[in-house]
Amino acid sequence: MKRKGILIVVSGFSGTGKGTLMKQLVQSYDNYALSVSMTTRSPRPGEEEGKEYFFVSREEFVSQIKNDGLIEYASYCEHYYGTPRKYVEAELEAGRDVILEIEIQGALKVREKYPTALLLFVMPPNAAELRKRLEKRGTESPDIIRMRLERALEEAKGIEKYDFIVINDKLEECVRNMHSLIQAAHETPERNEELIDNIRKELKNICV
């Protein structure tokens, strides 16, 4: 019996190192695929087509929406961002676990369409640590840091919607932990319908 892939949605406060975590996870274990988003914004210096994003025109993006080519999409600062369906479904079908990074509204939309999607929420060990990390970046003004902390407070309201929380304290440990959580998710009854059906049929045949 072929094991089908799980769609994994990663959310969490800005500054918790989601991106690094996900990259490290994909590098450390086989069987993961990172979903690449589509956007209408222009590439920034160093960004490559198909790596950070698929860069498309507004017309192309709207046509993708119309043709149900996106699992979810949202607009942010006058640009569209979305998750192309084709790549995700091909990878899931091939048995790979596909990872997306999106915020809570997108995460809940994904779960509506893919009821067996796994929702992970990445958190720092505590709020002081979050502020420290945001300040350490050194690239943002106190106003921006404050805005991000306020946003974190807002996002924290949705934590109960997630399947697991992932505390990002030490990177290596956190990546191992994340992998274990995903492995565990493969063992739920709703992700093993075929296996359960098979054993029921077999038992029926034996008992007849």
Add this chain to the structure above:
Amino acid sequence: MKRKGILIVVSGFSGTGKGTLMKQLVQSYDNYALSVSMTTRSPRPGEEEGKEYFFVSREEFVSQIKNDGLIEYASYCEHYYGTPRKYVEAELEAGRDVILEIEIQGALKVREKYPTALLLFVMPPNAAELRKRLEKRGTESPDIIRMRLERALEEAKGIEKYDFIVINDKLEECVRNMHSLIQAAHETPERNEELIDNIRKELKNICV
């Protein structure tokens, strides 16, 4: 923050080696406690008080029921069997994960009282393997084996009520797997209310 223990209910077809699995789990890792049931039946040769069971009189058992001293109980072949509450709650409070082995009706009763209980269903890799294991025991007549298979078919109807299925193919691997599932269960939002509340409060304080 002290991590609270999880109440773990293990069910599964007879002949899948639940008992061995649980014993091995408790031996292989710290932090587990095996719940010992109370029963009104007489000890069999070799059975020790407080090890296999707590052996009590019918009067004592009924008094336990009346005083809400049991998490769940059932009668089987004119004898009572139940799970003493005191031991379980003391162990959970001390941060240990407590394991019970009971069938589905009991498992669902436990979940009603302990909404964060973790329900594990142990299965053989397939039904043929289950029959083989039952036959291999060599202690049971074909009629009994047939009865157990029919019972398995009945129990299989409830698999979707469980949080995880545990395939018992190779013992060592299965014990490791079971441990991982339990570790994963510790990372759900509903089992980390205090941690989540704390970070929300901290964020609120920072943002004020």
